[in-house]
Amino acid sequence: MIRLWTPRRAWRCLLAGLLLVAVSAAAADDGSAQAPRFLLGGAATHDGTPMRACDPEALAGVQTVEIPAPAGGWPGAPQAISVFNVFAGEVMVGLGDRVVCGRMHDARTRDSRFRAGVGLVVVPPAGTDDPVRVAWRAPVQPQWIPTIRIGGPSPVQQEDTLRLVVRTACLAIALALAFSALMGYIGARDRTFLAHVAMCLVLLLWQATLNGLSGYPVPWLPVGDHETRWQVAFTAFAFAALQYGLWSQSGVVGLWPALRHGAHWSVRGFVIAGLLVPLLPYAALGAAWWILDHASLLLTVALTLIAVLSIRRGDRRAFALIAAAAPVIILFIPPIATSRIVVEYRVELIQLVATWFLIVMAYTLTNRYGQLRAQRDAMRQLADTDSLTGLPNRRAGLAQLDRCFAEARRTAMPLSLGFVDIDLFKRINDTHGHDVGDRVLVAVAEALATGVRRRDDVVRMGGEEFLVLLPGVDAQHARERLDAMRHRIAETAATLGVPELQLTASIGVTTLQADDEQAVALLRRADDAMYRAKHAGRNRVMADRDPGVMPHACPDTLSAD
Missing domain, CATH: 1.20.1070 (Rhopdopsin 7-helix transmembrane proteins)
Structure with a gap:
């Protein structure tokens, strides 16, 4: 599976973006004397205030309430009146000769100082007692009554x-x-x-x-x-x-x-x-x-x-x-x-x-x-895991091999590969039964897994064959580690409690070379080295460059012997 987005790519994009911003800022701020000291937007307008006079036809059938002036008349200070919770129709607000209308669903018809309601700011002469007049259409739901707020312009507008x-x-x-x-x-x-x-x-x-x-x-x-x-x-x-x-x-x-x-x-x-x-x-x-x-x-x-x-x-x-x-x-x-x-x-x-x-x-x-x-x-996990041993299966293992191959190429680090085949596994199944054969596979998987850093570096390729990935390990150390695994596999037979059970493995090992263009080349060399180990007498580790002659028998026959 190809990863379209990785943390490394994210950092690269972030750094590229910061560099682009820095270059743009440097280009904009050239230090010349003609650089503007401020930015002017918009243009003068001849349009009047958005408030408009009331349409008599729109006010037909509305209900009007009057809010009386305070005792002693208006004090002569600015008064703000705002009406909320009117859900339909025209809303009229007036005091004295000043009367405006607006609709809740058209902000263009309202005083721009009021955003959530229809409002008016007026300064009634001191001592006058003209009432505030508010009109609206009767609400569809009687309990949804309008709210009228009156007071100083600042708190009402806030x-x-x-x-x-x-x-x-x-x-x-x-x-x-x-x-x-x-x-x-x-x-x-x-x-x-x-x-x-x-x-x-x-x-x-x-x-x-x-x-x-x-x-x-x-x-x-x-x-x-x-x-x-x-x-x-x-x-x-x-x-x-x-x-x-x-x-x-x-x-x-x-x-x-x-x-x-x-x-x-x-x-x-x-x-x-x-x-x-x-x-x-x-x-x-x-x-x-x-x-x-x-x-x-x-x-x-x-x-x-x-x-x-x-x-x-x-x-x-x-x-x-x-x-x-x-x-x-x-x-x-x-x-x-x-x-x-x-x-x-x-x-x-x-x-x-x-x-x-x-x-x-x-x-x-x-x-x-x-x-x-x-x-x-x-x-x-189920699709990528071998159900018997719990190791990655062939599909997941090949994908892991491709990732290790790409990483080794990028970092110039060594990569070694071990191909493990249990000797005479068919004879174990025929002699002791398939139940014992399954136990042997699980035991070999555990023996191999204890010799690597991550359990995912051991792959069951199918049948009695296993693949061991050794990223960062050179040829000499890979051979030593795989030989230790071979001894561990042989010692595992005693722990299974099966009389006369002998358990050995033939292992082929290879290491990434400069002219390897694909990961499959390593897999092929490790597989060839494993068959050389079988032809040489089994129960041994053989590198792809060790001297030896491939047997004339087909690989399936050798694996079954």
Whole structure:
């Protein structure tokens, strides 16, 4: 297997990149007197403020509230008024003769000093008592009431900025998790990662339609005048993603197979509901949203109870479901759902809960990636390992030989090779049985493994043949080490407890030469030297350059003798 990326290559790329940056910086900073002292971007504009006057037709049917001036009238200081949590339609803010309008899903219609809401900064004359007027379309869900903040420009704008930071951060996290899952799919080729990508993107779009960022800095979703329909539709899709994530990545369906059919249909039901939203009359959207909320809550509570039972049955993966579902359930508890902080920061809290859900799902996905890697490593180990001796098999051994050959060529270090064949192994099988033959193979493998630095340097090539890799060992020392292994093999026969068992081995040894272009040349010379050792009387080590004549009999016959 070719390694496309190695630490050495990474260091080379890093150094090349640093060198390129240094050269670019030196070229840019030539020390000439004409070098600019500052950088000017943009150009002057004739465009007016993005705030605009209110369209009477857009304000038709809205509800208006008035906030009275403080006792004694306005103090004459600047006042900032900002309106949040209006999810559809025009929002009007006015004080005295100053009236502006804007839409949550089109940042171009809002005062640029307010990013998360529609706002106005005005200086009412001291002593006047004109009320602040705010108007908006009646919310589809009655409990989702708007929030109005009034005060000094600095604290009001800081809160507005904080809301924007939370909203954009949640979208950025969802996008980053989607990209991370996509990279996981490229590495693992598991469709679960693609499902996680879809889950992240659906929740990202849902949040964007809920918090108004679908129109920031300019509209990038075709929401238009249909904000409520987009919100209800993506709420259904988001609940489908939520239910899919809870049951598919927490393991509860695996422990309770009977639930799989119902879980599949719960996800399909939310998707179908989202697709049907454009067909519903506007008056029915509120009821549809209420049904979606409570259906998702009931399913989430049911899955949480199943997760508790799964934990009692020993499935620790269900902890992820409880961790992801708990914040969702907590937001629906009546005392919490009607509390002031939840009402005021409902959008931000919903986004934080969705982000927490995605993070927990990413944690389960990371665990799955680890499991897949462990499984693939185990499969690779099985594919590369001889089942009887536990040594690398022929395929893995030849790959290891190629790596040692390339490293020896690169570093100019010696590389020696030993080819070991058990003498008269067929006679051992015929005389003592194949069970004893297997024990002999295991014993020889252990005897060889004790004579090398790494167990992977001993390879079972097949039958009674073994390959011993000796990287960094010259010809003389290789011969000495292989001869010590030969003696160890002969001494092993006494430890097996088999009467009249004699165990010897013939070993051929060779060392990398300057004109060797491929590793197979070493393997061929070691194999030839091993057959010379057999022809010379067996139970010996013979180098490829030792004098000797190859027998006329075929190698298979010699090996069987």
